[in-house]
Amino acid sequence: MEPRRYQPNVLVTGTPGCGKSTTCELLERRLPDFQYYNISEFAKEHECYDGYDEHRKSHIVDEDKLLDLLEPLLRKGGAIVDWHVNDVFPERLIDLVVVLRCDNSILYKRLNKRGYHKSKIDENIDAEIMGVIMQDAVESYEQEIVVELQSDNTAQMESNVDRIVSWVELWQSQHHSGVTNELTAQPESGSDGDDD
Numbered sequence: 112m113e114p115r116r117y118q119p120n121v122l123v124t125g126t127p128g129c130g131k132s133t134t135c136e137l138l139e140r141r142l143p144d145f146q147y148y149n150i151s152e153f154a155k156e157h158e159c160y161d162g163y164d165e166h167r168k169s170h171i172v173d174e175d176k177l178l179d180l181l182e183p184l185l186r187k188g189g190a191i192v193d194w195h196v197n198d199v200f201p202e203r204l205i206d207l208v209v210v211l212r213c214d215n216s217i218l219y220k221r222l223n224k225r226g227y228h229k230s231k232i233d234e235n236i237d238a239e240i241m242g243v244i245m246q247d248a249v250e251s252y253e254q255e256i257v258v259e260l261q262s263d264n265t266a267q268m269e270s271n272v273d274r275i276v277s278w279v280e281l282w283q284s285q286h287h288s289g290v291t292n293e294l295t296a297q298p299e300s301g302s303d304g305d306d307d
């Protein structure tokens with residue numbers, strides 16, 4: 112059986128350039144007990160690669176190897192996971208999925224500034240217009256744990272961070288009080304509860 116988690120795991124996903132890393136870095140400061148996993152960097156660091164995609168000019172991530180390494184870390188809870196791919200993490204390990212969204216013209220400027228090739232910018236803008244990442248998220252997780260947050264400007268990003276922190280605190284209060292209740296629960300009185 113899956114061990115009980117005392118902190119939730121939060122997956123922050125979205126099209127590249129939507130603001131995942133910036134949001135996660137702010138979250139990290141607000142949630143000092145949490146561990147931040149930028150999966151692109153994690154995959155590079157642990158060489159979770161399975162070839163190179165010449166067309167995209169990027170490494171192909173070996174998802175099996177990635178998950179083998181990541182799963183024991185996520186089982187403990189308290190992880191902030193940042194990746195544009197979201198359908199590879201087992202549902203049982205994820206408590207909240209945040210899908211960041213961005214206006215196309217703003218996203219274009221961000222990706223252009225990043226020096227992406229035009230074909231790569233177009234591919235990402237198309238994905239954002241079609242809501243590909245959101246679609247993947249709702250197909251992979253219970254709809255109740257998926258939230259879509261707009262991240263066009265700093266004010267929205269700050270508000271998103273506040274919302275995620277509030278959600279984490281709510282999760283903690285529900286789960287920690289749940290533990291206490293289980294431990295302190297009195298046996299049922301056996302009354303039929305006749306309320307006439």
Ligand SMILES: Nc1ncnc2c1ncn2[C@@H]1O[C@H](COP(=O)(O)OP(=O)(O)O)[C@@H](O)[C@H]1O
Pocket residue numbers: 125126127128129130131132133134221262263264265266267268
């Ligand atoms: N909500 C936002 N408001 C203003 N700038 C943002 C916002 N989100 C991201 N950015 C900027 O856009 C760029 C891409 O953000 P980043 O967090 O690296 O995106 P991702 O991790 O999704 O690829 C960065 O220069 C970042 O400062």
